[in-house]
Amino acid sequence: MSLNKHFKSHFTVRGGYKGGNASIAAYEGKVYKLSSNENPNGASPLAVKAISDALVDLNRYPDQTDIRLREALELYYEKTVDKDQFICGNSGSEIINLVIKGFISMGDEVIISSPYFVPYKSFSLWAGAAVKDIPLKGANFELDIDGIVSACTERTRIVYLTSPNNPTGRHIPQEDLNSLLDKLPSDIVVLYDEVYWHFVEADDYCRGFELLKSYPNIIAINSFSKAYGLAALRIGYGYMSKEVAAYLRQVRRPFLLPKLNIDAAIAALSDSSFIKMTVDVVLSGKRLLKNEFDKLNLSYLETQANFFFVYPPMDADKFVEELEKRGILIRPLNNFGASGFVRITIGNEEANKALILALQEILS
Numbered sequence: 001m002s003l004n005k006h007f008k009s010h011f012t013v014r015g016g017y018k019g020g021n022a023s024i025a026a027y028e029g030k031v032y033k034l035s036s037n038e039n040p041n042g043a044s045p046l047a048v049k050a051i052s053d054a055l056v057d058l059n060r061y062p063d064q065t066d067i068r069l070r071e072a073l074e075l076y077y078e079k080t081v082d083k084d085q086f087i088c089g090n091s092g093s094e095i096i097n098l099v100i101k102g103f104i105s106m107g108d109e110v111i112i113s114s115p116y117f118v119p120y121k122s123f124s125l126w127a128g129a130a131v132k133d134i135p136l137k138g139a140n141f142e143l144d145i146d147g148i149v150s151a152c153t154e155r156t157r158i159v160y161l162t163s164p165n166n167p168t169g170r171h172i173p174q175e176d177l178n179s180l181l182d183k184l185p186s187d188i189v190v191l192y193d194e195v196y197w198h199f200v201e202a203d204d205y206c207r208g209f210e211l212l213k214s215y216p217n218i219i220a221i222n223s224f225s226k227a228y229g230l231a232a233l234r235i236g237y238g239y240m241s242k243e244v245a246a247y248l249r250q251v252r253r254p255f256l257l258p259k260l261n262i263d264a265a266i267a268a269l270s271d272s273s274f275i276k277m278t279v280d281v282v283l284s285g286k287r288l289l290k291n292e293f294d295k296l297n298l299s300y301l302e303t304q305a306n307f308f309f310v311y312p313p314m315d316a317d318k319f320v321e322e323l324e325k326r327g328i329l330i331r332p333l334n335n336f337g338a339s340g341f342v343r344i345t346i347g348n349e350e351a352n353k354a355l356i357l358a359l360q361e362i363l364s
């Protein structure tokens, strides 16, 4: 007799999320990690100090709830979002999982649009959902609004929208959002993932709190892993209607967030100069890389995020390998539903220059 007869098939049959490489074994020089959309400037110094100050309390249990961080978020959002509308958790991914736990039962359906952030699919499958893919369409990878609307059934529980999208880097223009949200049944959760919002330059970008005013079925997802540089800590938050937040709070377990994470996140929110510096570095890196990609005739999409969606003029795995041989880690996108493409994170000046040199060698 073995326990495997009790293993749940929806957990065992499908693969999970594959993170970026942490090292390249054969390469001996300096490695530049441009594979995980991390902050190239480290973490907010105020957050680092908060973590070190919190170490004296390592023997104590943390706050039972996330209220201190929710209050800080309410101030940060200048009270356009109430503290009771937030839910905080150990990463944006965890909030996505919480929403899935709260709304998906076996056999329910969700809608993704490939290429997509992989956990939407894997977490939904683990919850027993059927995943429908309505791919982004055309050369600019735009949302297929009518396709999504006609794919909805009585069993549809979540539509995943990502703006800017990972891995394409494109945002969803406000007009498209309104058109889709007006047509979708209002009892479907629209998970609006905006973790890259700090880097957006487009005028017609819309934040989740603006959408929430007209569409109470929006659940917005945010992370401290990107602009705030706290990916190693695992901390993120979502906001939504008070009613949905009160419900999801029941799904969330107590003592969930380590004190170090709460203190670091509160400090990071107040560190506007670090965020400004980060955004400046990313936007100037974006201009530099765009210019170089154009010179090299390398195809890419215009991006609103801290990474580029690139179509290399050779087999994507070979391109990744050639860059790895030169100390540059980037992300192949086969398991994001975009085979043939790669994603390259915008680095700091040194990393961008190393990338450019490597590209010149590979493509010339």
Ligand SMILES: Cc1ncc(COP(=O)(O)O)c(C=O)c1O
Pocket: 036, 037, 091, 092, 093, 094, 117, 162, 165, 166, 193, 195, 221, 222, 223, 224, 225, 231, 235, 236
């Ligand atoms: C679109 C998108 N959503 C959510 C996340 C989750 O971020 P984290 O779990 O690190 O907070 C990521 C991370 O890469 C992402 O790209």
